[in-house]
Amino acid sequence: MxxxxxxxxxxxxxxxxxxxxxxxxxxxxxxxxxxxxxxxxxxxxxxxxxxxxxxxxxxxxxxxxxxxxxxxxxxxxxxxxxxxxxxxxxxxxxxxLPAQQGPVGDGGAAARHAERVGTLARFIDYLGANGIMDGLGVSRGRHRLHKYAYIAKGLGTSMDYDFDFLENGAFSVKLEVDTFRLDDAAGGAEPFAGDAQASAAFLELVRGKEPRWLQLATFAVRERGREGALEDFMAVPQCIIKYDAKTTRSAFEEVGKIMGMAAEAVP
Structure with missing residues (x-):
């Protein structure tokens, strides 16, 4: 490690x-x-x-x-x-931190890094093209990007990022670093790899949602399919960030409904 x-x-x-x-x-x-x-x-x-x-x-x-x-x-x-x-x-x-990571002498590290950043850059462009987020300069742009990326991964898009969970939902250290290295982008995968149904489900889920709702949605994606997940989440004592019951229920129920429909649509 x-x-x-x-x-x-x-x-x-x-x-x-x-x-x-x-x-x-x-x-x-x-x-x-x-x-x-x-x-x-x-x-x-x-x-x-x-x-x-x-x-x-x-x-x-x-x-x-x-x-x-x-x-x-x-x-x-x-x-x-x-x-x-x-x-x-x-x-x-x-x-x-370097632009190139990996063991010393690993000649493929730069290419893997460029491809990973390329995938992220394509995802950011996808968000802009679909009216979700017009670049990282918008209000809380980087914060929102972590939530969008985690939800998109839950719907099957390919992104080489691991996520931790803070009080405000999913967060990836590697993704945060890569947002400052977008000039390194080369190649990369298209969001949802052409899966129109998964893309439509993602856009329906996140369009017009406020950051607080997106935070809750990442918890809902993490817990999707587990019986009693909503009740368990609402029973946990809250700390700095306070989530109201109405928004929490909305996020969990909408994630369950839309992601469930997307899963059923997969042949």
């Missing part, structure tokens, strides 16, 4: 354990959390060196830029391409 990031030829490897952030509950791979910071290993030609990476408030672990305090020796030259200061001198190094 791990995410790698290249910076001047280095490799950032998150540890193999999982830790739930006490601030937001998001689970991330890490080793030995200390005061909200995480120990990580930097491995490169000069060997392996341990540093710490902070989980800053209102940022997702593994997304965007990280400021990591490093006790640098030869590591500074490795990471930043700069002359190395004296050993033991603290220095801030910017760590970013």
């Amino acid at each position: 791990g995410v790698d990031a290249r910076a001047g030829g280095s490799l950032l490897i998150w540890g193999g354990q999982e830790h739930a952030c006490p601030r937001c509950g998001f689970r991330m791979p890490c080793d030995n959390p200390v005061r909200g910071e995480y120990n990580v290993a930097l491995a490169g030609p000069g060997g392996e060196t341990w540093v710490t990476a902070a989980h800053a408030p209102y940022t997702w672990p593994g997304l965007g830029v990280r400021h990591s305090p490093v006790n640098v020796g030869s590591l500074a030259a490795l990471l930043a391409g700069m002359p190395s200061p004296a050993a033991g001198t603290p220095r801030w190094v910017l760590l970013t």
